[in-house]
Amino acid sequence: MDRHGIIRLGKGEALSDALRGGIVALGNFDGFHLGHQAVVGRAVERARAEGRPALVATFDPHPMRFFKPDSPWFRLSTLEQRAELMQAAGVDAMLVFAFDAELAALSAEAFVTSRLVQEIGAAGVVTGADFTFGKARSGDVSLLAALGQAHGFSADTVGAVTYEGGTVSSTRIRAALREGRPRDAARLLTRPFTIRGEVRHGDKLGREIGYPTANVDLGNYLRPAYGIYAVRVTLEDGRVFNGAANLGIRPSFDPPKELLEPYLFDFSGDLYGQTIDVALIDYLRPEAKFDTLEALKEQMAADCDRARKLLAR
Template identity: 65%
Template structure:
């Protein structure tokens, strides 16, 4: 998949079918939009593209918001590639772009820069200064540039419309399984392994530590996890996500103990999927109590993961299509 961060889309990708949106999390609803674009592109012999924004508009207009991302931009692009998309266009979202009228956005971005032949969006998509454009405006303005517009209805289930907000609510409520059902895969944090306090090594449970960055903060606590290394290995483990109340000063971090594995992970990029919430963070009575609790958490995590079917990830070189990712064997 070609990844385009600036400049006009090259000639061989122009006239394509473009799925347009933020796509944070790339959940079932987003997959319906991108899937429609991909299906139409293949049926008509056109390139299939996704156009997304970086940063998320909310991050620009509300810098005071707590971190809320379900995926980083590199993760989203990997997911698009695993889905079968030919190219992804990352549109830099800044105040200059936010000041574009709906007409200017279609003319400058969709027509001139991307050269879209068809644009596919969700029913709630808005664009232009003060969200002045909606799907009806996209169809009307697009027609003047020779761009067709398709709208994909929202995807729902018994709990309502599938949305990033619902997924965030599930994660904050310590229900990663419910979030995974909407995402079609576990919520996964990708990051570079950093040096930590090395207390875990002293206690006999060495950990790989990741900063949480711009990711949404799920419920603090201990999780059964699967870890994907940059060499394709998939390893079960247990993780503490939170502020480590036993350590002074408190520091927010994701600490992961990998089962039956040893080696040097410092500086390497890994993915940690949160599969099962085991318990909240506790402040225990000393290091002996902490050691016993970690051992018990390891036992609980192994038992929990025994009933959770592994999934493939777009992070892996052979990542399978997200269109069939749920329940795929590792």
């Protein structure tokens, strides 16, 4: 188990005795939104009541990435971010199944017997009502319940969570982010959408115009609407700074380069090599191309002023 509480299950590798016989929340849990929290919360509640380990079992890579490797980036969280959120929710460990050709080929019954029974020794499994599993998604929650009865574990299903008239889902959150509505996404996530990445050396154009930025690669994250954001940045030492960030391809500069570039208010220092969390709080405007550096600097000053006011609310 690593420091995030992640255990990557290998082929034929059994779980430690201390974690066997747990109550397992099973699913992808990308973003760990309100609906996921309800499933994991039920597993933790049952585990505590029965004196058992509370576990989450998930998949990496995401099955969509395995079956459609060329699909656009869609992740709302990294594995490490999810594990940290799970720990905060009371989970003892997050188990990760490698989603590969072997796992994809398992029948629903074979997945239950080989992974849930033999590898994990689950005493109970909790899923969302729409959970499917096994080759060609042939298994559903009713089959899981029947297989649980046959193999000696309980199967618990948590219904969909609704918010403001709609079902909470990763799809709904992704749509909000792609449309430049980070506050709507945050309501469903229960926290701002946050991109974590290492600060890398860039071409230092921001520094030349008085706005030194931290250059962060977008990695496997969903691409939200390109534009300027009010952000809140957490450093490795726990300090938090408000700021404004460009997320996109910087149309005023050549060559175009896709980056997240936060400018931290009231900060001075060297961030190179640090891993930082950049939380998108408000969308200010789309990206734009400026004819002169002076016009760009004037707009950046206006963006920073507006971001300060929004973040001070």
